[in-house]
Amino acid sequence: MRILRILGRLLLGLAFVALVVFVGGYYYLKNTTQPQTSGRLVLEGLSAPVEILRDAKGMVHVKAANEHDLFFGQAVAHAQDRLWQMEFQRRIGAGRLAEVLGEGAVPTDKFLRTLGVYRAAEQAYENLPPDLRAIVDAYTDGINAYLATNPPLPLEFKLLGFEPEPWTPADVLVWQKMMSYDLSGNYERELLRYRLLARGLSKERIEALLPGYPEDAPTIVRRTPEELLRPPEAPAPGGEAPTPAPTGAAWADELLAVARTLPSGLEASNNWVVGPERSTTGKPLLANDPHLGLSAPSIWMLMELESPTYHATGATFPGLPTVVIGKNDRVAWGVTNHAADVQDLYLLDEVEGGYRYKGEVRPYRIRRETIAVKGGQPVELEVRESVYGPVISDVVNAPKGQALALAWVSLEPSDETMAAFYGIGKATNWEEFTAALLHLKAPSQNFVYADVEGNIGYLAPGKIPVRKTGHSGKYPVPGTGEWDWMGFVPAEALPRAYNPPEGYIVTANNRSTPPDWPYVFTYEWAKPYRAERIEELLTAQPKLGPEDFMRIQNDEVSLLARAFRPVLARLEPKSARAAEWKKKLLAWDANETAASLEASVFQAWYAELARLPEAEVGEPYWNEPLYLLRALQEGDPACDARGMSCMEFAAEALDRALARLDALGGVVPWGQLHPAVFDHGVMTHQPQLRRFFDRQVAHGGDRYTVNMGAYDFATFRMNHGPSYREIVALGHPEQSYWIHPMGQSGNVLSPHYADLLPLWARGAYLPMGGENPVARLVLEP
Structure with missing residues (x-):
């Protein structure tokens, strides 16, 4: 003992x-x-003191005597709270992840080095006018001045064993380029169609599997202006552009897989605005919730920036100056992705000495890159550049005769997109706002607008290619010069509206213009469900207030579930249990709350339905609800190939869904099955550290609900969602609100790393601009 x-x-x-x-x-x-957030900090490069105020939730207010010092101070605040995130972002854009992460990051680095995004950022900086270059310089100098103080470094630097290098202007602009990449993903759809051709599918079958936007679904602009009804400069006549099927699908599969390793922001976003006649405040109300990939930390940092000539409040991107989404003293704005097609793939006709273009042989321009690899040997890369852009098929060593070059407006050497976001932050009226936005190159976005005078508006700016008749932009086309872009959509023909008679404007990545608009912007519009639901809620009452906007932003009624109700009604269950759940689902109100059991069963059933063409398309899930609805209601070759009717397939799918739920622990509430997951990105690949950095929370909704909850069919884990919510009451700043998930800090040991997550998850908001400051840091020259 x-x-x-x-x-x-x-x-x-x-x-x-x-x-x-x-x-x-x-x-x-x-x-x-943890960074210093109070007291005084001496930094070289300032002309006058700058105040950085933080409230109890970490919301930041930067006050400066001039714009140089303001953006310098913004950079310091960003670096204090998000230095690791900014480091990771610039390494993504530069293709330098393998230097700190090792061999596993080499494929991503190869792809981004081949694209040449960082090189494009360097060229963009060199071509900026002096006033824009001064903003980038001030921001870059602010980061470097902060680094020169030898500040505390976030834990990731300690775990990975390196320290940040000084910043350059290209490090700033490269994240703007990467956001353009995230939101301009048409080339991936071209690759997908190209891969399906390689599997032997006809173009007619591919179009059936990837149906277009319904003709009767809502458009953002409801009528074509008279001045645009006249024919534009007509595209040159021609037949349909040929797209020979690739030799084998393996390399196309591999290239598409590499492209999908990068972030994607194409899932969804909502914004809308109502005029004073529809508002309880007597002034316009504006709402925005951009839906992007969920991450730890948040993609945004919320700030108020104030100087004598610039005063804006809203969501900012760590790594970039200015406010991206928000308001100033006179106007407010919200942003969703227009998804305009600004990318094309060209099949090069390779010959000895280069490729054939316009009847002559052009040599490739060769760019050599060296990728440093942590713990390994450097990787040498030879990039071939064509008149269209880089040959991206070289990333996966495509066979001879399969060279695919990418044309993308964001790779052009001149890009003044920075001027657009800087200008709208200073705009005082519609004319100044639209003039600023016409500097935007890519990605093309849907901007809704409101001002204190009671006006509302909409504009979708961007440099959008005009294609020859027969070139839809859906498939790769021959790169012989015959199918080159003819120019770009003129400013006067960009989608726009100002004080429409309806008294409101809604955008949800749906089609922007009516069918008689003289220019085609894309064929890849989002499904109309969110736009339809927002309009349904906006028009359900004569006037709306900020609380109504909150309710709409958090709405989880699924028009997808409603759309599949007729299929469910016709379904003949295979088991008593399936019959019981059919009855429950038909009685269900399609409200996919986190507590809903019916939502779990419906989404598990929908996931099984999405398996219908898997043998044909070579993917386990095919999330194309318009195709699935048509197939289940009218029949489809994919059902014939299975030796059953499509309704028999649907009945079996319900039993498979219930069996799958049983294997996962039974029919549990949707939020338990479908958590919103905030992955760190880097530490996610370190199993022993993952739980320390990652976060998750129960969430409702689906890909097509207003409160969007897109998920991975294989796991049900939600990976995209509302990355920021704002509601602005023009003329009533005390009734303006914002929130974003996770928290203001990217430092995992900070109390502000994830303190906003519970608020975001339950649909709560904070006052826009923050509350009384609890910490005051003075930057001194």
Whole structure:
């Protein structure tokens, strides 16, 4: 017994020592990774003191005597709270992840080096006018001045064993380019169609599997202006552009897989605005919730920036100056993706000495890149450049005769998109707002607008190619010069509206213009469900207030579930249990709350329905609801290939869905099955650290609900959603609100790392602009 007591005391002592070491280590790391947020900090490069104020939730207010110092101070605040995120972002854009992450990041680096995004950012900076270059310089200098103070570094730097290098202007602009990449993903759809051709599918079958936007679905602009009804400069006549099927699908599969490793922002976004006649405040109300990939930390940082000549409040991108979405003293704006097609793939006719273009042989321009690899040998890369752009098929060593070059407006050497976001932050009226937006190159976005005078408006700016008749932009086309872009949509023909008679404007990535608009912007519009639901809610009452907008932003009624109700009604269940759930689903109101059991069963059934053409398309799930609805209601070759009717397939799918749920623990509430997951990105690949950095929370909705909850069919985990919510009451700043998931800080040991997540998850909001400051840091020259 005495020995046991001694052992017990020894183990208790060891446990106490371990606890002391753990607690001590925790507080050591906490104290050595958190930035200074109060007092004074001397920084070289300022002309006058700058105040950085933070409230109890970490919301930031930067006050400066001039714009140079303002954007310098914004950079310091960004670096204090998001230095690792900014480091990771610039390494993505530069194709330099393998330097710190090792061999696993080489394929992504190869792809981005081939694209030449960083090179395009360098060229863009060189071509900026002096006033824009001054903004980028001020922001870059602010980051470097902060780094020169030898500040505490976030934990990721310690774990990966390196320190950040000084920043360059291209490091700033490259994230603008990467956001353009995220939101301009048409070339992936071209690759997908090209891959389906390689599998032997006809273009007619591919179009059936990827149906277009319904003719009777809502458009953002409801009528074509008289001045645009006249024919534009007509595209040159021609037949349909030929697209020879590729030799084998393996390399196309591989290239598409590499492209899909990069972030994608094409899932969804909502914004809308109502005029004073529809508002309880007597002034316009504006709402926006951009839906992007969920991440830890958040993609946004919320800020108020104030100087004598610039005062804007809203969502900012760490790594970039200015406010992206928000308001100033006179106007407010919201942004969703227009998804205009600004990318094309060209099949090059390769010959000895280069490729054939306009009847002559053109040599490739060769660019050589060296990718440093942590723990490994450098990788040498030879990039071939054509008149269209880089040959991206070289990333996966495509066979001879299969060279695909990417044309993309964001790779052009001149890009003043920065001027658009800077200008709208200073705009005081519709004319100034639209004039600023015409500087935007890519990605083309849907901007809704409101001002204190009671006006509302909409504009979708961007440099959008005009294609020859027969070139839809859906498939790769021959790169012989015959199918080159003919020019770009003129400013006067961009989608726009100003004080429409309806008294409101809604955008949800749906089609922007009516069918008689003289220019085609894309064929890849989002499904109309969210736009239809928002309009349904906006028109359900004569006037709306900020609380109504909150309710609409958090609405989880699924028009997808409603659309599949007729299929469900016709379904003949295969089991008693399926019959019971059919009855429950038909009685269900299609409200996919986190507590809903019916939502879990419906979405599991829909996921099984999405397996219908898997043998044909070579993918386990095919999330094309318009195709699936037509197939289930009218029949389809995919059902014939299975030797059954499509309704028999639907009945079997319900039993498979219930069996799958049983394997996952039974029919549980949708939020439990479908958590919103915030992955760190880097530490997610370190299993022992994943739970420390990642976060998740129960969430409702689906890909097509207003409160969007897109998920992975294989896991039901939600990976895209509302990355920011804002509601602006023009003329009533006290009734303006904002929220974003996770928190303001990217430092995992900060109290603001994930303190906003519970608020976001339950649909709560904070006052826009923040509350009384609790910390004041003065930057001094």
